[in-house]
Amino acid sequence: MNKMTTDIILNDIETWRICLNINKEIFSEIKINGKIGILPRNSDGSEGSTIQVWEILEDSIRVSLQPFLGFRDASADLIFLLESSALEEIYRHLKNELLIGLRKQIRHGKALLFLMKGRDYLIDMGYEELIEYLGIPCLGTCH
Amino acid sequence: MITNQGAYPDPKGEGKAYFRQVAIYDDKFLPQFERIAAMFKENGAVAIQQILHAGRYGGIDLGYCAAPSVVPQTLPHFRPPREMSKDDIKQCIKEHVEAAKRAIKVGFDGVEVTSFMGYILANFLSKFTNRRTDEYGGSLENRGRFMQELLMEMKEAIGDHLLIVRLNGTELMDQYGGNTEEECLELIKMAANSGVDMISMCIGWQESPASSIGRDVAPGHWNYLAKQAKKEIPNIPLAFGVRLPGAVMANDSIAKGQFDLWEVCRPFLADPERLHKVAEDRTREVKPCIGCLLCLSRLFRDLPYICSINPVLGHEVEPEYQIRPPAYQKNVIIIGGGPAGLECAVTSARRGHKVTIYEKKESLGGQLRVYSNHDLANKQDLEDLLSYYEAMIEKYGIEVKLGVEMTAKQFRKMLHRFDVAVAATGSGIDHGSLPGAEKAVTAFEVMEDKVQCGKRVAVISGKKVGLSTAEYLSMAGHEVVVIEQAKRIAEDVMPTWKWRHASWVEEMNIKTITGVYVKEITDAGVVVIKENGDLAVEADTVVLAERQSQQGLFQELEFMVDELHIIGDAVSPRGLYQAIHEGYRLGARI
Numbered sequence A: 001m002n003k004m005t006t007d008i009i010l011n012d013i014e015t016w017r018i019c020l021n022i023n024k025e026i027f028s029e030i031k032i033n034g035k036i037g038i039l040p041r042n043s044d045g046s047e048g049s050t051i052q053v054w055e056i057l058e059d060s061i062r063v064s065l066q067p068f069l070g071f072r073d074a075s076a077d078l079i080f081l082l083e084s085s086a087l088e089e090i091y092r093h094l095k096n097e098l099l100i101g102l103r104k105q106i107r108h109g110k111a112l113l114f115l116m117k118g119r120d121y122l123i124d125m126g127y128e129e130l131i132e133y134l135g136i137p138c139l140g141t142c143h
Numbered sequence B: 001m002i003t004n005q006g007a008y009p010d011p012k013g014e015g016k017a018y019f020r021q022v023a024i025y026d027d028k029f030l031p032q033f034e035r036i037a038a039m040f041k042e043n044g045a046v047a048i049q050q051i052l053h054a055g056r057y058g059g060i061d062l063g064y065c066a067a068p069s070v071v072p073q074t075l076p077h078f079r080p081p082r083e084m085s086k087d088d089i090k091q092c093i094k095e096h097v098e099a100a101k102r103a104i105k106v107g108f109d110g111v112e113v114t115s116f117m118g119y120i121l122a123n124f125l126s127k128f129t130n131r132r133t134d135e136y137g138g139s140l141e142n143r144g145r146f147m148q149e150l151l152m153e154m155k156e157a158i159g160d161h162l163l164i165v166r167l168n169g170t171e172l173m174d175q176y177g178g179n180t181e182e183e184c185l186e187l188i189k190m191a192a193n194s195g196v197d198m199i200s201m202c203i204g205w206q207e208s209p210a211s212s213i214g215r216d217v218a219p220g221h222w223n224y225l226a227k228q229a230k231k232e233i234p235n236i237p238l239a240f241g242v243r244l245p246g247a248v249m250a251n252d253s254i255a256k257g258q259f260d261l262w263e264v265c266r267p268f269l270a271d272p273e274r275l276h277k278v279a280e281d282r283t284r285e286v287k288p289c290i291g292c293l294l295c296l297s298r299l300f301r302d303l304p305y306i307c308s309i310n311p312v313l314g315h316e317v318e319p320e321y322q323i324r325p326p327a328y329q330k331n332v333i334i335i336g337g338g339p340a341g342l343e344c345a346v347t348s349a350r351r352g353h354k355v356t357i358y359e360k361k362e363s364l365g366g367q368l369r370v371y372s373n374h375d376l377a378n379k380q381d382l383e384d385l386l387s388y389y390e391a392m393i394e395k396y397g398i399e400v401k402l403g404v405e406m407t408a409k410q411f412r413k414m415l416h417r418f419d420v421a422v423a424a425t426g427s428g429i430d431h432g433s434l435p436g437a438e439k440a441v442t443a444f445e446v447m448e449d450k451v452q453c454g455k456r457v458a459v460i461s462g463k464k465v466g467l468s469t470a471e472y473l474s475m476a477g478h479e480v481v482v483i484e485q486a487k488r489i490a491e492d493v494m495p496t497w498k499w500r501h502a503s504w505v506e507e508m509n510i511k512t513i514t515g516v517y518v519k520e521i522t523d524a525g526v527v528v529i530k531e532n533g534d535l536a537v538e539a540d541t542v543v544l545a546e547r548q549s550q551q552g553l554f555q556e557l558e559f560m561v562d563e564l565h566i567i568g569d570a571v572s573p574r575g576l577y578q579a580i581h582e583g584y585r586l587g588a589r590i
Ligand SMILES: Cc1cc2nc3c(=O)[nH]c(=O)nc-3n(C[C@H](O)[C@H](O)[C@H](O)COP(=O)(O)O)c2cc1C
Pocket: B004, B005, B006, B050, B052, B114, B166, B202, B213, B241, B242, B243, B244, B245, B263, B264, B265, B266, B267, B295, B296, B299, B305
């Protein structure tokens, strides 16, 4: 998939918004103002320049596009960094298999989940269930 | 050569990797280090102190960690990174040098620096975590600059004393954009040219998605990397040993020129006497490290590390854990020859009691033997543990009665023969009151190959026994679905092993249905209750895998024997480590 398709997928915020809101119970444990980002990874390994942010509101999820100026300035609590093939795959099954898709892509090494805040904050914000679901142990690992 | 556990070198604690890690940033800590160095040397060892600044995995008491660049964490356990300035780098070198001088001052023969595993120097070496644009980032040479400067300054400071550096043979971080094996090799060469006296090679980062030291890695698997490195650095001793638990294999590898020194960690936690036993030709008496990673699971829970196989680890100075002769010899009957019973039998026999084991099956080992038959990770580990127990039974003259199921009636015939009875009867799988349960088979029957399953199998329970059974069946070509009441599978699995089951389940296409109640078993399969109504799960065979404790015999034996105890899964179904620990603790005090 080329850059063009990545942009098209990322910019299609209406589809993302509809699908995320259909599945909003996935995010039901996350507190209001929680933010999750989707960031494409370029073929040279660098990060894309636009991040899609899902913001948890009282009874819905807002989807927006923001410039990505580096991890230091990112406002999201979690960021999924996705290779273009992973982004395409997830987009294709957005309606029914968003989380399963993300977990699969993480396991296959096509997606990375970056935790932008400390553990206690993430747990307080209600991310524990989601993080564990994605197969990432909240209390660390070494194998 | 004994290398003492890594001490962090900075007063801020940016280098501190875990709760209770030793520190060496001040002279006030030196008396303890002095005692350790003296102890090593009095026993004929070369004494090395490791200095461990954990970098990306450090700052454990702080709200941040020190790193070359702000590359966020991928595991929640660790702290968000803060970029180090060039002054911070200089300061870090200074702290390492001071720490090294302290260690030498109190009698260590040398120091080891940690440039692996995702610790500070490794963070600079890595393409993934180092995004700097100054002279400490970019090319391999630039990424290695911090390590080289640090090693050279340390060597200058400690003169003829030994300087060792620990590096990765592979990071297993390729998919994150980390260094390749080739780059790791280049960095090993770079370190070799920085004044070090020895290189120790290790595998993986803490964040690595793949296994490096777990039970699913075959012993000796990583030796090829040592072999490659040895070729490149023929003149510098290379220490290696990751997941290489056996002395025989290690000796063989050294003889083949793969590395120069066998480096061992967990096998010594499992059996600190292993070298003496091997030297005295008592290899069968060595307690094996099964690579289960309970030690590291505990570290990540901010708990002192312990060992499944060696219940004494961390309690060596406590009298309750020591093997001491009893006031008088007792006749002990152990009912059940699984891990809890075996450990209790061996421990009480070592103290001088006369012990008899009654086991209803034709062989010892209980569920450990059953599961070792179909272990997907490395069955040899579990078999080694069983053969250790067999050797100890022989050594201590423990009487074993196989194929005898002890009942209260039978025990009554033996009244007065025993002073102590221990119920180590393990767990069972009860058909219970579930409608249709009589149509199902149990996980134990499946794992013992006592029953044949149809093509489609539903396993009720996504805990470790259910998962192991499902994985075994899937490998044997069945279509398997796991049904679990909890929200997630593998709830009772050790933290460092949960991911392993989760990925096997995914790789084998085992379907999981979680967060549901089983309503009934029918001729067509299983009916479960979901939030939005009943769901029929079709299956040709239904396997029950939820375990229950078995306390019936224990209760019946009351008033039949002076001392009566119950241990292991018979108390509550758990796992190997709890069984062995309870067996030991009881054996040490009967
Ligand atoms: C509980 C525990 C603590 C460890 N602490 C250190 C340490 O301080 N420094 C270090 O370089 N490696 C440390 N390691 C890693 C070991 O040195 C070794 O590389 C790893 O356990 C694999 O080798 P093994 O199969 O012989 O255990 C530790 C390992 C364990 C299990």
